[in-house]
Amino acid sequence: MEHSPDAVDFDRLEIYGQRITDQNGSTVKVELLTRLPKDFDYPSIESFFGALTPQQTLEITKAQIQAGAEFYAKTGIEVSINVDNSVLVESELTEHLITFCERQTHPFTLEFTELKPMPPSSDINAIFFRLKQNGIKIALDDFGTGFNGMSTFADYDFDIIKLDRSLILGIQTRPQKLLILKHVLDLADALGKEHVVEGVETQDQLDTLNETGFRHYQGFLFNRPVPLKELL
Secondary structure, eight states: OOOOOGGGGGGOOEEEEEEETTSSSSSHHHHHEOOOOTOOSSOHHHHHTTTTTTHHHHHHHHHHHHHHHHHHHHHHEHHHHHHEEGTTSHHHHHHHHHHHHTTTTTTTTEEEEESSSSOOHHHHHHHHHHHHHTTEEEEEEEETTTTHHHHHHHOOOOOOEEGGGGGGGTTTTTTHHHHHHHHHHHHHHHTTTTEEEEEOOSHHHHHHOOOOTOEEEEEEETTTOOOOOHHH
């Protein structure tokens, strides 16, 4: 089959969910993820999304928001949704996203990805403010990798910081790495920001992070992404 996003029937894209938990394993939120149809032969999900236009990524985001509304109505659990920050570059698409979000009545979180540098904070924080006025939370995804470094943490008005899995690899044997994580947590707490540690895969990692003071997690230790209907 032709390796082009245009060859995909977007109505056939599947929405999966992965739980975000507290330190006791109780679900506090579910992150929604879009997956390709199993019969579509594409090199990888990353290359597929990398080939999408900003308009196409926005349509996927809107579909996830709608799925999140149905999920919240049935479970009372909020969802978290990835947004490619290319949508923030084109003012028409940005306004479309804001208008669509303003029509929603359920709470949810928008996670902005690290695939491209964020536009200037003076412009983006005004957009974040409008979204927050509607009860939407804003998350910085994959903190500590790609373009999402300390300057992004400091300059943009995110409510939630999601720490990339690369930051927790080897924390049992590298105390300096754990010390850095502790300082990030202290900074997030001081600024009144929530946090999620991504990529938690072992009980040892969880025990160490709990002892350090972290409270919210996501990773294969708790569950792998599954079709959203299974989480219902």
